[in-house]
Amino acid sequence: MEPEQRKREQLQEILEGIIASLEPGALLPSERLLKERYSVARGTVVQAIEALVARGLVYRVQGSGTFVAEPKFRQPLTLTSFTEDMRARGMTPGSVVRSQAIVPASEVVARHLALVPGTPVVHLERVRTADGEPMALERTHLPAQRLPGLEDADLTDASLYELLERTWGVRVAEADQWASVVRVTEDEAALLHVSAEQPALLFQRVTRDPAGTPVEYVRSLYRGDRYEVHTRLERLG
Numbered sequence: 001m002e003p004e005q006r007k008r009e010q011l012q013e014i015l016e017g018i019i020a021s022l023e024p025g026a027l028l029p030s031e032r033l034l035k036e037r038y039s040v041a042r043g044t045v046v047q048a049i050e051a052l053v054a055r056g057l058v059y060r061v062q063g064s065g066t067f068v069a070e071p072k073f074r075q076p077l078t079l080t081s082f083t084e085d086m087r088a089r090g091m092t093p094g095s096v097v098r099s100q101a102i103v104p105a106s107e108v109v110a111r112h113l114a115l116v117p118g119t120p121v122v123h124l125e126r127v128r129t130a131d132g133e134p135m136a137l138e139r140t141h142l143p144a145q146r147l148p149g150l151e152d153a154d155l156t157d158a159s160l161y162e163l164l165e166r167t168w169g170v171r172v173a174e175a176d177q178w179a180s181v182v183r184v185t186e187d188e189a190a191l192l193h194v195s196a197e198q199p200a201l202l203f204q205r206v207t208r209d210p211a212g213t214p215v216e217y218v219r220s221l222y223r224g225d226r227y228e229v230h231t232r233l234e235r236l237g
Contacts, residue, residue, distance in 0.1 A: 007040050011048040014038065019057055019068050028058060028066040054199075056225035069225065082128045082136065082220075083159035091130040094157045098191075099125035102144050102151050109141045112206050112217035120144040122151050124160070127191050134192045135226060140218040146170070160216075170215055175207040184221065192223050199224040 011034070018028065029037070031045045049066055052058045058066050086093035103123045110117040124140040140160070142150060147168050155163070164170040182202045189196040200221050207216040 004041070004044055008044050008048050008051075011038055011040060011044060012051055015048060015052060016057070019052070022068045024068050024070045026068045027064075028068065030065060059225075082138070083162070086130045086135075089130075092132075093159075094129035094132065095155060096127040096129065097124070097155050098127065099123060100151055100155065105141065109217055113141065113143055113214045115143060122147060124155065126155065135223060137188055137191055137221040138218055139220075140216060142216050143214075146215070164215070170209060172207050172215060173210040174212075175205050177203055177205040179203050181224070182221070188221060192221070194223055194225065 034045045035042050083093040102120050104118045105121045121141045122144050126138050128136040180202050184200045186196050203220045
């Protein structure tokens with residue numbers, strides 16, 4: 001490992017310790033002060049801070065400095081709704097419904113829902129919020145025949161899973177989920193209140209009822225600066 005790279009990584013570790021001791025919104029020491037205090041080149045300081053910005057631990061304000069970011073949420077590994085997740089964190093969940101209509105299932109949607117392509121499905125697009133702040137953009141598809149009237153239901157600030165069970169007796173029991181890192185489009189960035197260069201976490205999920213029948217296919221775009229995935233691993237044998 002090159003000496004400068006080692007210094008940069010050491011400085012990142014130091015800064016992570018400083019960040020952990022500060023409240024969100026706190027100002028970090030200036031680049032000049034960090035350069036002098038830790039005897040490193042200014043370029044090393046800049047690179048270390050940029051790495052922390054990319055991880056969503058800090059953010060820059062032009063002309064003011066670098067500040068500690070809000071802590072990231074861990075995506076739960078249990079099957080919970082966004083509403084349940086935010087309530088468990090002591091936050092007020094909300095939804096801004098952008099689209100709610102019956103559409104023909106595409107090849108991809110039909111495959112995930114075990115339907116024939118062209119079968120009517122309810123398409124929902126919602127911006128999910130926590131304490132009024134946009135957190136995720138959800139695009140959900142559900143079988144229309146099984147859920148008559150869902151296209152007209154009031155989903156503003158509502159839990160979809162609670163509504164499915166209360167109104168149609170459909171209970172979600174299990175799901176397969178895939179996660180990947182993507183870049184948001186300009187329109188998505190505007191909806192989530194992030195920069196278009198900001199990476200995001202894309203979760204694709206197929207949710208099933210207790211009988212194993214698919215009831216939902218959803219693509220959820222979560223802000224990369226506010227979410228991380230945590231997995232506990234155990235070695236077998």
